[in-house]
Amino acid sequence: MSDATSIGVSLLIGLLIGIERGWHERDAGDGQRIAGIRTFSLIGLFGGVCAAFGDGAPFVLGAGLLGLAGVLAFAQHGYPERRDHGITTLIAALLTYGLGALAVHGEPAIAGGAAVLTTALLGLKQPIHQLLQRLQATELLAALQLLLLAVVIMPLLPKHALDPWRLVSPYEFASLVLLLALLSFAGYVAVRLFGWRLGALMSGAAGGLVSSTAVIVNWAPLLREGAASQRAASGAMLAACGVMPMRVLVLGSLIAPVLAPHLIGPALLMTLVLLPFILLRLPPAGAVAESRLPLRNPMSLWSAARFAVLLVIVMIAVELARRHFGAPGPLYAAAVGGLADVDAVTLTLARLVAAGSDGRIATTGMVLAMLVNNVVKATMAGVLGGRPAWRQVAAPLMLSNLAGGLALFLV
Template sequence: MELELFEVLGISLGLGLLVGLQRQYQNSKLAGIRTFPLVTLLGTLSALLSVEYGGWVVAAGFVSITAIVVIGNFLRIKTTVVRVGLTTEVAMLLMFTIGAYLVHGSSTVAIALGATVAVLLQMKGTLHGFVDRIGEKDIRAIMKLVVISMVILPVLPNRTYGPYDVINPHNIWLMVVLIVSISLLGYFAYKAFGGKAGAILGGSLGGLISSTATTVSYARRTKSASANTMLAALVILIASTIAFVRILLEVTVVAPDILGIVAPPFIAMFLLMTVIAGVAYIFKGNNGERMPEQGNPAQLKVALVFGLVYGVVIFASAAAKDFLGEEGLYIVGILSGLTNVDAITLSTARLMTSGNIDLHNGWRVILIGALSNIAFKIVLAGFLGSRSLFAKIALLLGLVLIGGIAILWLWPEELDLLTEWF
């Protein structure tokens, strides 16, 4: 019992020191490396005493810390003209609460919360700079995500409809929230780094936002005589490579139980594309091109279109299996991949977890959809880009298609090396 008690007190002290170190480094006048450990330990001891004497001890401790903060700020106002923010004050109250939570809650959660407080305090400049860089359009994007995830999603019925009993409005919109969130994450990463993005970062951000949109943007740029077509081809290839990471992320979120089956062939595809991209990187050159302006992915119209596509794909998958057997799903994968790989990935993963599709056929349906999308990008490059870009994209993505077809054809069904890991 004493060992556990000292462990709790040690964690409390460590978290207080961590946050106090950061505040001391930032020259906080109110509290620093000595005060924060004392505040956190006070919270922990108050919670320990509350076991014997009741919860009023914690409440009294919280009120006492609040009074100290108020008095400290009053004295500072009397002695200085400049008024700083309330960050340190709030951090003190929060660390007191985290110290108290350590006694009755999870130490892992408390450590995560304490580390988060320290990181947030340290990232003041980065966060303020990010807010300064975003505009009204970006604030609207965040609000639209809130509407999509917290207003629309809760009111949708969580039951299935239709002849195949697969259309669930709540689940469909949940997939919309997932895809919009991933795309918005990439979009804000672009807002933070887009102006400085080189080929690797530009392609990676493009893959998170939309690899197809990235293909269109860079293909159009190559119509200019000064455009670096090898650089454009590399960015498109990297965006397509990250799209496979995005597929694995989506499967991890919606169907983690099947990741052991899905991951190995897709990791093989990722490694193949990484090698091809590495060779292309050697020949890319550099003319200082900036990443093209990215569209805001959190549009309600975009969300509705994806929801419609996802619903059609999951219904078409069930119908194709009914009329044509599981082989009919390959046709759905090809057609869906021309428009949206996310839809075929999420719908197939759902059907795999429910047992409606054989696991080894399921990952092949997803891969066929991804390869169909890559073939579509070659066509886009030919129509929208220069002849030089088309030649390079046809070679690079053509090698990817050959490798993908080989994996479809030769991958052994009994190979399931990652099942124990996931």
Template sequence: METLEELELPPDLLIGLAVALGIGMLIGLERERRQGREEDRGAAGLRTHALLALSGAVATVLGVWASVVTGVGVLTLTVASYTRSRERDPGLTSEVAILLSFLLGGLALNRPALAAALGVLVAILLSAKGALHRFTHEHMSQNELRDLLLLAAAALIVLPLLPDHAVDPWGALEPASLWKLVVLVMAVGAAGHIALRLVGARWGLPMAGFFSGFASSTAAVAGFGQRARDTDALLVPAVAAALLANLASLLLFAAVIGAASATLLRAAAWPLLAAGLAIAAAGAFGLWKAPRAADALPDEPQARAFRLSHALLFAAIVAAVLLLSAWLREQVGDRGALVAATLVAIAELHAAGASLGQLAGGGLAIADARWGVIALLGASAVAKSVLAFVSGGWRYGAFVALGLMAMLAAAVATAWLVPFEGGAAAA
């Protein structure tokens, strides 16, 4: 009898065949268990799906014509299976699973890792039938479905079509970057909506706020402001979410400054630390003041996860600020670079921080750059305070502004009381 070495079977072929068999058995196992539980079971079980996957693998080895002929045969058997069972089971899930087992078996010969991952995903989707149906029919409203499709279209259809280069004379406006802000505002609203459903308003919104702050704290302030305006009972959790989003943004701001100029980060370390402690304390205070009783907060979130008009208005404001700062830099020259960076911070704090770090590395006095960091924080805090009033009303705006001003005051006081003894410029 010939050994494997004498047969000269490539290891990749053996791996592919093993993966194909595993995929077929995994999908077939789920189908077999469902056959045992339901009267409207499909035609294919464990053995059939394993054979289908191996058929796809063997056909791939034999060549294109073998794959075509075998594929036509599998498709014919699939149509016959549906014709026999359509009266008691009009769905196509079992038939689609048959085709996927065959196709994934063929894919396993060339891309075994991808085929295995897709096979696991198919098995998960098949086994989650009841949960998915309950979620779709009992938990998701028509408005939520519309919002989900709108967000997907904005991120996956519109965004790739927009140019990623500047389209204005000053080189400030990139349509793709601006549209990313629109997507972020909608995504922040959706994240808060999901968090509300999962863990409730008291912890869900602040948790969503903190993580969304790494993407855009400005978008978070706007998104949670709209939620606070729509539902009065969510005011305090929304404020805590907005403040914790700014804490995350501050952490990212410090990292950006450090990447651009390590000396500037060392110079601004104590003011930034004080600012972080102040905004964290404000967010924690909001969590402590949030209603603890279950009946004090709404049981269900609002029907809409976000408003597209609100996101578009936010992006338009950002575009106007970017144009103003670019025009100012062109008119004033290098002397207006720091002023321009401060104006940029109104719309995008992290981009302004990177610009300031580059200015410090290019010769700007470290003491001036240190106070420039405070100026960027101040410009951002003022802009977000105004946005909070506009998006969430005077109560939301007042609370958010109070937390942001506490952050700014802590940074200013620390910078004043703890001077930096360093060189003239950042290294």
């Protein structure tokens, strides 16, 4: 990119940020605005020109920054009639100078992207302040726990397996804990944003795209909270379980398109059987007040870690069973693998079909894994949720299994 074009990008960066700042202070009178569209455009251009001169005289870029900071400081204190004494506009001006210089220094794409993010952040002042006013201490603590695990702890963990069976590394275990915690937090956020009635259903369906088993673990204990909570929690769990067959259909068909005609019948029927139960589980509008939400801890790392340990134990038990008793064919492997995860079974069998294996055997294995997985999830829901879970979650899942098995037999 030529120097002229880069300087033009610097000007556009200042113009973009200046439009937002000008709109934000559009009602300010004379002497009440430090910088508007024209000033910010000139600041971006100034940064680009100083960077261009800096190739021959590096001190020019630093001198330009110090000079701009001095002018802004004078403007901040030289107009006592200004109503807004915040420093956001001043920081934005200094950042505009730096981005303009970055564009000329050979990184126009990064500078332009940063300018867009800066403009968006400046424009979201009111929503961000409203969010902070609604933020609770438990939510802030949950976000800090997430950052601590993702940014500080996980990079320090070994990525190679340490167990005797070489199955799970500490990094993979932490990743699983993080995934489960994020699912729990996503459900909490959905309820806060869309209300208990629709938020539970949306979070359950979204969680089913990743792990319907994790959704069962997160929501099943809420079945003990009361009638309205029972309906919402069971609806969320059934929504996650209804998404699971569609996930298997899409995943298997993407890897081996020949599987689609064989899988579509069982997968659709398993989902359609659950649909009326999901709709019936929607709580009536206004049935549950926001103040009665039982999600007191939006992201319990301890609960996620306990389930991760349970899942790792199941994975080790499955692997030991395979090594000890052997694997007499894909169907046995699919049935055993369905105890823990249907995605692993789907990926394995779909790759075999793509390599030339029989698609009918693979389809049978995938559906068998889904049936076994549904039995596991129904049992987990009943154990964690008590008697209501057996009636509201386990029974519909068994009907879904019956429909899937019948469709598989007909196919």
